Structure formats: structure tokens, C-alpha cells
Amino acid sequence: MVADSLARFLEENLIALNDKGLFNTIDVIEGANGPEIMIEGRKLINFASNNYLGFATHPELIKAEIEAAETYGVGAGAVRTINGTLDIHRALEQKIAEFKGTEDAIAFQSGFNCNMGAISAVMKKGDAILSDELNHASIIDGCRLSGAKIIRVKHQDMADLEAKAKEVTESGEYNKVMYITDGVFSMDGDVAKIDEIVSIAKKYNLITYVDDAHGSGVMGAGAGTVKHFHMQEHIDFQMGTLSKAIGVVGGYVAGSKQLITWLKSQARPFLFSTSLTPGAAAAALKSIELMQNNPEYVEKLWENANYFKGKLQAIGYDIGVSETPITPVIIGDEALAQTFSKALIEAGVYAKPIVYPTVPLGTGRIRNMPNAAHTKEMMDHALAIYAKVGKELGII
Numbered sequence: 001m002v003a004d005s006l007a008r009f010l011e012e013n014l015i016a017l018n019d020k021g022l023f024n025t026i027d028v029i030e031g032a033n034g035p036e037i038m039i040e041g042r043k044l045i046n047f048a049s050n051n052y053l054g055f056a057t058h059p060e061l062i063k064a065e066i067e068a069a070e071t072y073g074v075g076a077g078a079v080r081t082i083n084g085t086l087d088i089h090r091a092l093e094q095k096i097a098e099f100k101g102t103e104d105a106i107a108f109q110s111g112f113n114c115n116m117g118a119i120s121a122v123m124k125k126g127d128a129i130l131s132d133e134l135n136h137a138s139i140i141d142g143c144r145l146s147g148a149k150i151i152r153v154k155h156q157d158m159a160d161l162e163a164k165a166k167e168v169t170e171s172g173e174y175n176k177v178m179y180i181t182d183g184v185f186s187m188d189g190d191v192a193k194i195d196e197i198v199s200i201a202k203k204y205n206l207i208t209y210v211d212d213a214h215g216s217g218v219m220g221a222g223a224g225t226v227k228h229f230h231m232q233e234h235i236d237f238q239m240g241t242l243s244k245a246i247g248v249v250g251g252y253v254a255g256s257k258q259l260i261t262w263l264k265s266q267a268r269p270f271l272f273s274t275s276l277t278p279g280a281a282a283a284a285l286k287s288i289e290l291m292q293n294n295p296e297y298v299e300k301l302w303e304n305a306n307y308f309k310g311k312l313q314a315i316g317y318d319i320g321v322s323e324t325p326i327t328p329v330i331i332g333d334e335a336l337a338q339t340f341s342k343a344l345i346e347a348g349v350y351a352k353p354i355v356y357p358t359v360p361l362g363t364g365r366i367r368n369m370p371n372a373a374h375t376k377e378m379m380d381h382a383l384a385i386y387a388k389v390g391k392e393l394g395i396i
């Protein structure tokens with residue numbers, strides 16, 4: 001039985017969503033999410049995943065996951081604080097801390113719930129959070145949950161950050177002030193100016209929080225955007241996910257021993273949600289080890305990304321301001337971006353449209369995520385399709 005009020009709500013809102021062109025049909029991948037995928041029996045070159053290093057299907061990670069399941073079972077059994085902390089969880093956290101250059105780290109079940117838990121464990125009513133206007137949804141939700149005053153800062157605008165930091169500090173109205181930013185912005189691929197952020201933060205005594213979901217495994221020889229700027233000593237929260245370049249699932253904060261001790265006693269998803277499966281913890285640990293011992297994975301990612309970006313530009317596409325493997329092909333018109341993506345998929349390239357409200361109106365785009373597992377053949381095939389479809393639609 002569905003209550004009348006719910007039925008009415010769903011009916012009206014689903015129609016409204018569809019009318020606005022915001023209804024998203026979800027494709028089902030038949031088999032693994034690799035550099036090529038099967039959808040409805042068709043093989044497509046996959047440029048839509050965040051599997052930067054190809055680790056989601058790496059044989060050594062699969063082996064680590066299977067062995068952990070055999071040793072520990074498939075579930076951790078409880079929340080971390082009660083009876084769900086296994087030695088493999090601590091081993092993973094110690095590895096993350098070593099990789100990030102911090103005293104300690106805490107692992108969560110996802111990057112999303114890590115942001116929900118970690119921000120609100122520290123920031124409270126009476127505090128203020130300065131937040132880049134293009135920050136990820138999980139940062140926005142985490143900030144809201146905290147009860148702190150949220151002040152939007154213009155995207156990557158250091159003058160605006162400094163002016164607002166000054167105003168907020170001088171007002172004397174707030175107990176503490178945080179600046180929070182993505183390390184790499186997922187829709188444009190631009191990189192946070194960590195060095196400038198640190199100097200502003202020092203001047204105004206700001207707490208610093210960098211969400212490096214798209215920088216980890218990509219920047220700083222894999223160790224992330226903060227490491228890229230050699231600022232490990234100066235950023236309070238190095239947050240990241242185990243689900244993108246790391247290839248598995250989970251989230252973490254790396255930071256000082258005291259901060260991690262506090263988060264382990266206060267972050268609600270840590271206290272009230274069952275811990276990462278032992279298999280995921282073991283696979284993530286193996287992933288970091290692979291990255292540390294084999295720099296060629298990250299090198300291959302950049303080599304592929306630079307090749308693919310250069311060729312797309314040479315064909316005549318506008319690829320925006322990306323400084324990372326994230327490669328938007330900016331189309332502008334939302335409907336055209338949707339049509340373009342459909343035509344690409346029809347021709348064999350799986351790359352998704354990103355449109356308003358995820359990105360500003362009039363900047364509709366196709367986002368490409370070249371990764372270390374793509375072969376030159378796959379990329380060349382995809383580029384030929386890009387050239388053909390783009391000409392047919394009058395985009396290039």
C-alpha cells in the first residue's frame with residue numbers, strides 16, 4: 001500500500017523532473033567496470049568511471065580481497081567502537097597516514113559519509129565555514145549538518161577568500177573558522193591553490209580541510225594534491241576516498257593524532273554505522289602499496305590523459321581549464337550536450353553529459369575520464385568517433 005500523499009508527491013515530482021530534462025535513466029553494466037564495458041550487449045569504450053589507475057579490476061587487489069574474506073569473513077560484524085575494528089582496519093589507517101605524511105588516519109565506509117561525519121564532529125553552531133562555491137555535494141551536506149554558519153567563497157578566488165576570512169575574523173562573532181575546498185574540482189579538473197590557501201589560513205588562523213577525492217592517486221605521485229604542494233604539515237584535514245583511484249570503496253581523514261582521536265570518538269558514521277568490510281580494507285591497503293611501489297601506474301594515467309586531451313584539442317574541441325586527467329568537452333547548450341552524448345554512446349564511446357544544475361547554465365559538457373588502463377588503440381578509436389560525431393552535429 002502506498003499512502004495517497006506519497007503517491008501524489010511521487011507522481012507530480014517525477015513528471016516535473018522529466019519536464020525539466022533532469023530525469024536520469026541509469027544504465028546497467030553487464031560485468032566489470034573496466035576500460036571497456038558491456039551495456040545491453042554492446043561493448044563500449046568507457047570514459048565515465050573514476051577508476052583512474054584501473055585498480056577496480058586489478059588482479060592483486062582482487063587477490064587481497066579474496067584472502068581477507070577467507071581470513072576475516074565478509075562482514076566486520078559491528079561498528080568500529082563496539083566490536084568492528086579488525087587489525088586490517090588499523091593496518092589500512094596506518095598505511096593511509098604514512099602515504100599522506102600525517103600522524104594518523106581514520107577510515108570511513110565512504111567518502112560521502114566521511115564528510116558528513118568529520119565536518120560536523122569539529123564545526124559547531126557558533127563557528128563559521130568558508131566554502132568554495134563549487135565544492136562537492138557531500139561537503140555542502142556535511143557543512144549544513146554541522147550547524148555552523150556557511151559562507152560561500154567564489155570559485156578559486158583567493159582575493160574573495162582573504163576578504164571573507166578577514167571580515168569573519170574581525171567580526172569576532174565566531175569561535176572558530178574553517179576553509180574547506182575540493183583538492184581537484186570534479187567537473188572542470190582544476191586544482192586548488194593549496195600554497196595560497198595555506199598562507200591565508202595562517203594569517204587568519206583558519207582550520208583547513210581539503211577533500212582530495214579526485215586528487216588522491218592522481219596528484220603528488222599518487223599521494224594527493226596536498227603532497228603535490230608539499231603542504232602536508234600545514235593542512236589540518238586531508239580527506240579522501242578509497243573509491244576512485246584507489247579502486248575500492250571507503251573514505252578517510254588523515255591528520256594529527258589528536259584530530260583522529262577526536263573523530264574516532266565523535267564522528268557519527270564511525271560510531272553508528274558498521275565498518276568497512278575486511279575485503280574492502282585489505283584491497284584498499286594493497287592499492288596504496290601498489291601505488292607506492294610502482295610509480296608507473298600514476299605515470300601511465302598522466303601519459304594517457306595528456307595524449308587524449310591533446311588530441312581532443314587538436315580535433316577542435318574546447319576542453320576548458322583542466323589541469324588533471326578530468327577532461328570536459330565543453331558544448332554549452334544543455335540539449336546539444338545530451339544529444340552529443342547519446343550519439344557518442346551509439347557510436348561506441350561511453351561518456352556522460354554533465355549539465356545544469358551540476359555545472360552553470362550554458363556550460364553543458366561531456367566529461368571524459370581517461371585512465372591508466374586505456375590502451376592507445378582504445379583512445380584512438382574513441383578519438384575517431386569524437387571527430388566523426390562532432391562534425392555530424394556541427395560542434396567542430
Ligand SMILES: *Cc1c(COP(=O)(O)O)cnc(C)c1O
Pocket residue numbers: 110111112113115136138139182186211212213214241242243249250251
Ligand atoms: C566522489 C566524491 C566524494 C564521495 O566519495 P565516495 O567515496 O564515492 O562516497 C566526496 N567528495 C568529492 C569531492 C568527490 O568527488
